[in-house]
Amino acid sequence: DVKVTQSSRYLVKRTGEKVFLECVQDMDHENMFWYRQDPGLGLRLIYFSYDVKMKEKGDIPEGYSVSREKKERFSLILESASTNQTSMYLCASSPRISTLNEKLFFGSGTQLSVL
Amino acid sequence: SQQGEEDPQALSIQEGENATMNCSYKTSINNLQWYRQNSGRGLVHLILIRSNEREKHSGRLRVTLDTSKKSSSLLITASRAADTASYFCADTNSGYALNFGKGTSLLVTP
Numbered sequence: 033d034v035k036v037t038q039s040s041r042y043l044v045k046r047t048g049e050k051v052f053l054e055c056v057q058d059m060d061h062e063n064m065f066w067y068r069q070d071p072g073l074g075l076r077l078i079y080f081s082y083d084v085k086m087k088e089k090g091d092i093p094e095g096y097s098v099s100r101e102k103k104e105r106f107s108l109i110l111e112s113a114s115t116n117q118t119s120m121y122l123c124a125s126s127p128r129i130s131t132l133n134e135k136l137f138f139g140s141g142t143q144l145s146v147l
Numbered sequence: 148s149q150q151g152e153e154d155p156q157a158l159s160i161q162e163g164e165n166a167t168m169n170c171s172y173k174t175s176i177n178n179l180q181w182y183r184q185n186s187g188r189g190l191v192h193l194i195l196i197r198s199n200e201r202e203k204h205s206g207r208l209r210v211t212l213d214t215s216k217k218s219s220s221l222l223i224t225a226s227r228a229a230d231t232a233s234y235f236c237a238d239t240n241s242g243y244a245l246n247f248g249k250g251t252s253l254l255v256t257p
Contacts, residue, residue: 036189065244074249075190075235090244122189135180136237136245138189 035059038123038139045146051110053142055123062128064106065136066090066098069120081106113146120144153236153251161256166223168251170236171216177239179212179219184233184250193221193234226255 039054057064065080067090077090079098087098095117099107106125110117120143124136154169170179178197182190196203196212196219203210209222223230233252237245 067247072249075247077244077246080244120187124190135192135195136182136190138182138191140189141187143187 036123036125036137036139038121038142040142041140043142043144045110045113045144047114047146049110049113049146051113051144051146053108053110053121053123053144055106055108055139056104057106057125057137058104059125059127059137060103061125061137062103063126064100065124065126066096066106066108067122067124068092069122069141075122078108113144115146118144118146153234153248155251156249157252157254159254159256160226162227164226164255166226166230166253166255168221168234168253170219170221170248172219172236172238173217176214179210180237180245181208181210181219181221182235182237182247184235186232190235223253226253228255228257231255 066078067075081100123139181193233250235250
């Protein structure tokens with residue numbers, strides 16, 4: 033089975049801290065994604081990557097950056113955490129697109145609280 | 148950007164009943180997918196229906212797609228307490244990423 037592992041299930045940080053959320057997948061998938069999920073707003077795409085060192089902005093990239101140095105790992109970075117970044121963060125991966133828009137495999141999520 | 152929107156926002160039924168959730172979208176799509184999320188966990192893919200398909204089945208799940216109305220429905224037959232979860236539709240017209248709706252919260256009581 034495909035496994036997408038997010039490094040932390042719960043995380044509490046202080047305002048202004050630099051925060052790293054790590055995601056690793058074990059299925060050699062080319063595409064990786066970061067979403068955030070908030071009550072009443074559903075899932076919103078922050079960034080995605082379709083290859084090593086490649087990244088594309090999603091709908092809400094402000095305040096975030098990403099890093100993909102290795103194929104299996106996709107990191108989300110909050111440069112200076114703010115309280116409005118308190119959210120559930122979901123990482124996902126999918127194989128290379130031969131036909132468009134293959135299904136996504138999700139990690140269990142990281143619930144981040146910024147105090 | 149969000150495109151799929153589920154209806155209703157919340158649904159409460161008893162075990163053994165059928166649950167129907169609807170999804171509407173705004174622009175043309177390549178495919179539409181349904182996902183389930185148990186409380187506080189990641190999403191799990193349930194079923195994918197392509198734009199040239201009208202109906203698809205997987206176990207107790209039945210998905211329909213009406214491209215003329217830009218809508219899809221997910222039917223769960225003979226619901227069980229374990230079906231309690233949030234259900235999301237997701238679509239995209241191009242590119243790599245999926246656009247998710249806000250979800251339908253389903254509660255199945257014994």
